[in-house]
Amino acid sequence: MATSTVAATSDDKLRLPAEEKYAEELKYLASVDKGQKPFSWRLSPRMIRTFILGATPADKLDRPIAQKFFGDTSLVERAIVTLASDRGLLLIGDPGTGKSWLAELLAAALCGNSTHVVQGTAGTTEDHIKYSWNVAMVIASGQSHDSLIPSPIMTAMKRGEIGRFEELTRCGSDVQDALISILSEKYVSIPELRTGDNVVFAKPGFSMIATANSRDRGVNDLSTALKRRFNFVTIPIVTNKKSEKEIVLFRTRELMARNQIQLDVPPTLLDILLQTFADLRETAANASNEDQKLESSLSTAEQIGVLEDAILHSRFFGSQELGADTLARSVVGTLVRRVPEDVSIMNKFWHAVVEPGAKKKKDKSWESFTDGGKNALASFK
Known part of the structure; x- marks a missing residue:
């Protein structure tokens, strides 16, 4: 079995995100990647698959690439293809099947940043996926772009990167519904700001990867409208x-x-x-x-x-x-x-x-x- 290659270390980070941990691998793959890249992706779909599932002799690479996710090749390919489409990607499965790990690897390979993450809980609000305000600045000088605090999802939209939403079904219907406009219209309106400067549009390359625990079905079921905005990829329990x-x-x-x-x-x-x-x-x-x-x-x-x-x-x-x-x-x-x-x-x-x-x-x-x-x-x- 191939061993992992830790390309980045840090004394002040307990856990490195995938894009830092495998920085050398990602840099190497980008340097030899001659495939077509959708949007502003850093790697082509084929090279992303290699990064996640590991290199084989058929890839004819000059260095080993460790396998990081152990699953069906077609499952990973479907996830990659989904992110090249207009739909979001919903990874669903039992706890501990590697949904979050796969989401992190995909984001790291696509845009070099896997940290635009919202953790879904019963206390998650619409502000967590859109924006909030710096109260002190609003009191001092009113609402403006300077006093606006973008959510991780809005930041991903501005940069054309991947936004991640963990445990989607743990959130209430109002939070889930707020995602519909983001996934379909690809923009967020900010009515508190003056007309003409109150819309944040997603740049090419933006997409969403959400995860859902199959054991949480019935807690907060997704609406039909939201389901249509996602492609579902089920991560099975490993039995082999x-x-x-x-x-x-x-x-x-x-x-x-x-x-x-x-x-x-x-x-x-x-x-x-x-x-x-x-x-x-x-x-x-x-x-x-x-x-x-x-x-x-x-x-x-x-x-x-x-x-x-x-x-x-x-x-x-x-x-x-x-x-x-x-x-x-x-x-x-x-x-x-x-x-x-x-x-x-x-x-x-x-x-x-x-x-x-x-x-x-x-x-x-x-x-x-x-x-x-x-x-x-x-x-x-």
Whole structure:
């Protein structure tokens, strides 16, 4: 598997945006890109696909390009094509499937800026996606362009870049409706300003990437009018063990590099983690009702969280080596959120699935994993 190339570092940024992190890759790809670029895009659609999915020998590039998103090629291509059209892009899927990561990579490759982001919540208002005012300046000299505070979306419109809207369905209908004019008319009116200077038009290259959690359906359903302004791309849960293994290793190595920690993950323990999540998903799929399922979505992102937690615990409080018992404690600690509901569900799973499976394998790592999980569950009593 290709490893990531961290092109930019910073002592004062906890997390670098994709355009900084992969700056060298993006600069190189732009220098060899001879493809047609829509609007003001920095890369052609083919080169954007290469940046996201990684280079192959057929690309005949002089340097490796790491794969950053592990998903269906056609899914990524459809997302890129959508952004070259008049429609916005809506990435929808379960929590932890990589929707936000794909949105960030797309924005970084298209316009070199993935930070025009609005985070959707129940408290998000129309001001967050259009504009607000500097109250002190308005009191002192009235409403003007100087006292106007543009939203990240308006800033993206002015620059002809990508605006991102996270968790769209968590917002109320009034906020969602405010997007309709932006997506269809491509401008924002500012009635408080004098006529002739009260409209902000989107420059070529502007588009919207929104994400929506499929588990939030019914919270604030999108109107038919807004749905027509988006192309929907569904990001599925990764069920292929090989792909999931690559994702977990790729993201965990990045997180550990951020913490300047070097600790190998034994292949046996990674297989145990993948198998445990696969068994948990199967158990959840066979459950007769929601009360018999863990609150966790059991996503790949949660596997990464479990592994990161176990590595950090081993590094700071263990023997500097990742052990199966520590991994088990991290699984339980991460996935048990409701007490006593999730404790009961996990207890049944551990005794009905993990323990019998470990006995069949007759492997010391599985035995240690089983015992570690039992001890972790016992601490909830």
